[in-house]
Amino acid sequence: MHVIQENFKKIKELIKKSAKLYNKNPKNINLLVVSKSRSTEEIQLIQACKQNHFGESYAQEAINKILWFKKNQPKNKLVWHMIGLVQSNKSILVSKYFDWCHTIGHINVAKNLNKHREKVQKSLQVLIQINLNQEMSKYGANLKDVQTIAEFIHKKCIYLKLRGIMAIPIKTNNFVKQRANFYNLYQVFFNLQNIYPNIDILSTGMTNDMIAAIAEGSTLLRIGNGIFQNKK
Numbered sequence: 001m002h003v004i005q006e007n008f009k010k011i012k013e014l015i016k017k018s019a020k021l022y023n024k025n026p027k028n029i030n031l032l033v034v035s036k037s038r039s040t041e042e043i044q045l046i047q048a049c050k051q052n053h054f055g056e057s058y059a060q061e062a063i064n065k066i067l068w069f070k071k072n073q074p075k076n077k078l079v080w081h082m083i084g085l086v087q088s089n090k091s092i093l094v095s096k097y098f099d100w101c102h103t104i105g106h107i108n109v110a111k112n113l114n115k116h117r118e119k120v121q122k123s124l125q126v127l128i129q130i131n132l133n134q135e136m137s138k139y140g141a142n143l144k145d146v147q148t149i150a151e152f153i154h155k156k157c158i159y160l161k162l163r164g165i166m167a168i169p170i171k172t173n174n175f176v177k178q179r180a181n182f183y184n185l186y187q188v189f190f191n192l193q194n195i196y197p198n199i200d201i202l203s204t205g206m207t208n209d210m211i212a213a214i215a216e217g218s219t220l221l222r223i224g225n226g227i228f229q230n231k232k
Contacts, residue, residue: 002028002045004042004045004046004227004228005045005048005049007226007227007228007229008025008033008046008049008051008227009049009157010226011031011210011223011226011227012031014211015029015031015036015210015214015221017187018210018211018214018215019214021215022101022214022215024068024214024215024217027221028219029214029218029219029221030053030219030220030221031051031053031220031221031223032053032055032081032083032203032220032221032222032223033046033051033053033054033055033223033224033227034054034055034057034083034206034218034222034223034224035054035055035056035065035224036055036056036057036058036061036062036083036084036224037061038228039063039231040069042228043065043220044229047076047078048124049083051232052076052077052078052079053078053079053081054078054079054080054081055082055083055102055222055224056080056081056083056084056134057082057083057084057085058084059082059084059086059090059093059094059097060093062080062082062097062098063093063097066078066080066097066098072075076126079100080097080098080099080100081099081100081101081102082094082098082100082101082102082103083102083103083166083222084103085103085139085225086101086103086104086109086112086113088108088112090188091109091112091113091115091116092116092169093114094113094116095115095116095117095120095124096116096119096120098124099124099125100124100125100126100127100131100163101113101124101125101126101127102126102127102146102202102203103127103129103139103166104126104127104128104141104149104153105128105129105130105131105139105140105141105149106131106141106149107148107149107152110126110149110152110153110156110157110160111152111156111157113157113159113160113201114157114158114159114160115134116158117159117160118159120148120159123159123160123161124160124161125161125163126153126157126160126161126162127163127164127165127166127201127203128141128146128149128150128153128161128162128164128165128166129141129165129166130143130146130165130166130167130185130188131167132169132170132181132184132185132188133169133170133181134154134195135170136167140167141189146188146192147195147213148163150162150192150195154196161195161198162196162198162199163198163199163200163201164189164192164193164199164200164202164203164219165185165188165189165192165199165201165202165203165221166201166204167185167204168204168206169182169204169209171208172209173208175211175212178209178212178213179212179215179216181212182204182209182212182216182217182218183216183218185202185204186202186216186217189202189217200219200220200221201219201220202217202218202219203218203219203220203222204218204220204221204222205221205222205224206221206222206223206224206225207224207225207226210223210226
């Protein structure tokens with residue numbers, strides 16, 4: 001077995017163990033493999049482990065991979081998530097080629113994606129990206145704007161389907177502080193879910209803080225380095 005596949009299986013086992021430890025249903029915790037900067041060969045190694053959801057940050061790089069898999073594996077449907085910033089001039093590409101977009105932090109992003117998605121046969125699944133701690137270096141909606149963006153997507157964007165929220169909390173190695181950040185994020189998710197019952201995705205937690213994220217209710221982990229750590 002390749003080291004990448006070994007790493008993947010270890011991550012899956014850690015998810016199960018952590019879910020059990022914190023009384024969560026592991027079936028409700030999904031894994032998104034962050035494949036940005038990774039080759040089609042590396043993605044195929046993970047694909048062989050029955051993983052089909054992959055996250056990309058750069059539109060053009062991702063499209064090259066998407067088209068490669070469509071050509072070479074037409075029967076194997078992979079699900080592609082945009083987890084990077086969507087610049088206005090890239091929204092047409094994201095709308096055309098991706099299945100999910102995690103990074104709606106402003107009404108204009110939703111508006112552009114919706115406009116270009118009209119030509120595609122199915123809805124684009126979307127998440128609102130939240131800047132939980134209002135960090136200057138991070139992109140995302142302020143907490144006070146989340147409800148406004150959600151309402152706009154729900155009422156005005158017929159080609160988008162709002163599925164939940166995404167956030168990258170302040171980086172810390174302190175487990176207690178990690179849990180506190182994820183707890184605050186879960187409250188936003190819970191409140192939004194009460195208004196829009198179809199919302200089911202809380203996308204948060206990466207390699208270094210995934211256990212704390214699981215403890216506080218994450219339903220979608222984004223893991224890259226923990227799987228591809230053999231590549232510098």
